[in-house]
Amino acid sequence: MERVQFQQEQMLAELKDLVDKDIFTKQETKHILKKRTQFETALVRRVAKKADFLRYAAYEMGLEQLRRKRVERLKIPDGPTTISDYALVRRQFHIFERALKKFKADVGLWIQYIDVAKREGAHTLVGRVTARALQLHPDTPALYILAAGHEMGQGSPSAARTLLQRGLRLNGESIDLWREYVRMELAFMESLRRRWAVLGLDEKGKGKEHAEHAVEGLAEDADDSAEARAAIMQGALVKSVIASAGQAVDRTELFEALIAVIHEFPLADGLARVLLDQVYGLLRAARPHDARAARVLAERFLAADAVDEALVDGVQRANEEMLALCADGGEEMFHAYVSFAAAVCDRVMDGSLVCDGVQMD
Template identity: 30%
Template structure:
């Protein structure tokens, strides 16, 4: 037996003695456990070891722990219930196996994923932070890891600043990854949506009530953190958020991003943050970054329109937000860039219909108002005859696809007559 294998087995002796003493495992079963552990230790210590060997070792230990737990539940009324080494030693061993596996095979995402999943299940916040810190240092261009870390911060730790910092640091390493920008925008919209939904449900109208709610949530988060290995917790959090980055290697456009520590107090009417202005700041940098290397003007125009529509489609999903304000900003940006483009002009002309449904009581009046707006624009516009034809075709196509295809009965008849009139 190698020294490493012998050391690992000897460390488990107190746990095995405790299991036998409590009557959870027989002597024969304990001998079997020792043999299996010895076999696994030899396998992972050998030169030909593979990530699958570590995962098999973990699976075996999980099965042992599951059996121990079931027997304990069945016998807890007749055995010693005081906390002992056998209760926590197996989870610690599993963590140790994962740690050795990721050290030996740092590129194995299967090992890292299993390590994170198990640490989360054990609610070991310190270990989770350690794993993310090491993994992000080793694989800074793996955007899925950054997303996972940001999701952990936001959903489990309720730490919006930490999640936001992860997105910004991810962008430093993956500036031209479109998915990162879109996920960042989605995250900010999701946060604002949850914030406004909470206020609506709890009727947090006054600023004083909002401040009190924020303070209570921050207190709960800190208390939760203090319960998980107290002293080292803050240090671990900094480790995950403070990877070493050379500012000279960072795209200068990222410096335009706001710090986003602006107060979210107040209402949509009096606070630009709640209207989505921070999201729009990210949008501006996103567009500038993604098209920077495109030199062909037609290709750049096509790409900007595609990117803008992707952001618009994300905004469409959050109905509690001031979507019209954000959509109008993006559409006006397109109009400034391409004032005579039919698709951009129709986006502007149909903005008032963007969130109108056939089932709305005001559908007919809203549609009539929009058609009058379109006709007034066409009569006063200085567009060429050819450009006006393009705008008309795009406008008719919009009404057809959004409303006519889904309409029935009188509404469908009305739309058919309207579209026929517009085509004349």
């Protein structure tokens, strides 16, 4: 119980500060102290459970939310930072640190800690925790994705790229990692395009008059590598990653994931088509007799926004593609074609053929 008493003593200053600021009443702080004592007692028993730590952390999160709402409602003016401004968040971090001493092997706990740190804007802590987690769990793709996302958010695409490459060296068949690598390169390409726009540079990397003086500092990133940057804007890095992914993973699900990323990203039509054609070409070469791949290839003609003549033309081309792929296929390919045809019929069925809720044949 000495540990519990020690923790109680550590709480007194922050609780007093909360009362002094009229954020909580004395009665409320007594209740907080009682609840924390119960949590601390649970943690010092012989076999502490992960659920005990998580309940404790959730309680502190709720307290912090309440504190912020009251500060806003009471319109407490900004002033010198005092202990209650950060103590509740710091306690959340401390609880997770204590939990991870006991449950280092729990990847989910590491991810929860990282999420809490991100939500609180503790960027330095996020970087430290993800690094520690990766040292212990180098075979967990989700941790590389979190770490790379953090680096991208901090404006460090090169660090994000290095993390994803390291993850892929150890987890080369991870579809999630390859998908996020492609997404990262697409995001980098878009960020570069925006920076070029600020500098007044065209897509070939050539500056407009006096553009290099428009934003001091940014010009250094585009002064002597116009050709390389033009290649990036044409998708060179993305194409390279897609090619590497196709060589590393022989699964239709990978290509579906890459197609989805390209579709959801705001790309110029011409570039999107080039990247999609690359993915479809790799899929055709890698999975020539796979029924799922055949359907993916056929459905590339069915644009989501296609209507009228464009839709009719797309259906015809998709059907021809599917039939061609089924020519040398077996029973599985035939079933894939039946499923494909049914889905297409559902999409193109003319509503005028439905009368009083009865579909006419």
